[in-house]
Amino acid sequence: MTEHSLWRFSRALHRAINERQFGDIEALIDEDVEWSLYGPVEMFPFFGARRGKAAVLDVIRQIAENVRVHRFDRETIMLGADSAASMMRYSLTALDSNKPISVRLAHFAQFREGRLRSLRMLLDSYELVEQALGRPLHLPKIALSA
């Protein structure tokens, strides 16, 4: 049984982010990849949509310049033949401020011949914003209590 494409991609992505070694990840991205990281792009310019291998490699380099991954815990996972989805909690450091950031995210990935064809990633962006700012935003209570 061959290894699922997700595991190889995940190792290569973390190697790219933490060691700035981009050789492995480069070989695992489809030329026509579609890539969307949904999040506050005004705060973190590496969020947003990208199309094509060159643009995606650029954005991975940008992420590597901004964060280090300390650990990640995969809380839920679904694997298909050429697809994968998981919910994970990441512990990161923001490199400019040296702030620790812990954030939950969900991703949906599709692969073609072992290479990433599509990635959509969503995260608990308010949790991220508060930690990146380093202070709570003191939200008003909006919903009616039961």
Next chain:
Amino acid sequence: MTEHSLWRFSRALHRAINERQFGDIEALIDEDVEWSLYGPVEMFPFFGARRGKAAVLDVIRQIAENVRVHRFDRETIMLGADSAASMMRYSLTALDSNKPISVRLAHFAQFREGRLRSLRMLLDSYELVEQALGRPLHLPKIALSA
């Protein structure tokens, strides 16, 4: 081929939220259900973790008192025999303020004998907070540009 549990659950959930008809959803929730909606619980008390059918029915009632669903677009989906994950965009109205809210979310669900056994849901919480507040929060740019 029988219908996937997700579709029945999804219809019953929307009926509960929009029509306050809880009979269908009640029959589709396992007694020992585990339920986590990750999001800003200080703003919306219906976020957070619940355990057991009674607690989950309570929280669905609380959601029904706070929002109406106008439409949802399923952007990505994975289905397993007794599991499902999807990324969706929801268009809602917050009932107290009559504000329209559009938010992307991801959920992972597990079913047992057609009933919901586990649900984890994550959403683009910053996007939600901004719309619920009705104003942008003017975030500083944190990340280095490439």
